[in-house]
Amino acid sequence: MISKIQAVAASKCPKCRTGKMFTGPVYGFRRQKMHEYCPHCGFKFEIEPGYFYAAMYVSYAFSVAQVLTLALVTALITKSESPWLYIGVLFAAIVIFAPFNLRYSRLVLLHFLSPKVTFDPRLYGEREEEAKVKG
Numbered sequence: 001m002i003s004k005i006q007a008v009a010a011s012k013c014p015k016c017r018t019g020k021m022f023t024g025p026v027y028g029f030r031r032q033k034m035h036e037y038c039p040h041c042g043f044k045f046e047i048e049p050g051y052f053y054a055a056m057y058v059s060y061a062f063s064v065a066q067v068l069t070l071a072l073v074t075a076l077i078t079k080s081e082s083p084w085l086y087i088g089v090l091f092a093a094i095v096i097f098a099p100f101n102l103r104y105s106r107l108v109l110l111h112f113l114s115p116k117v118t119f120d121p122r123l124y125g126e127r128e129e130e131a132k133v134k135g
């Protein structure tokens with residue numbers, strides 16, 4: 001059985017830790033889409049209307065941490081005082097991290113900040129496709 005951290009890293013459903021929450025990879029040519037219901041246990045990810053607005057706060061915290069870290073690293077490496085360097089680096093960072101933040105803010109919200117959503121070990125199991133392959 002996988003831990004909560006592993007489930008978040010692999011973007012699995014918080015209820016069964018088996019079904020995938022998103023359809024594609026974090027970075028790809030197609031826009032990432034989230035399943036409405038868990039493909040394994042049927043859990044509805046948006047537990048109430050507008051639930052993922054709360055993920056914006058998590059995403060904001062992620063962005064602040066990333067931008068502060070990168071600003072510090074940029075200052076340490078380049079020792080530059082040009083504001084344009086920082087604007088360029090931080091703007092690029094915000095764009096590059098956006099898909100990551102979208103996905104992991106929702107995962108952190110459901111796995112760690114939603115007391116009503118708990119892991120049910122009885123629902124944990126291998127994916128249907130994998131079970132079929134094994135016969």
Ligand SMILES: [Zn+2]
Pocket residue numbers: 013014015016017018019038039040041042043
């Ligand atoms: Zn599930």
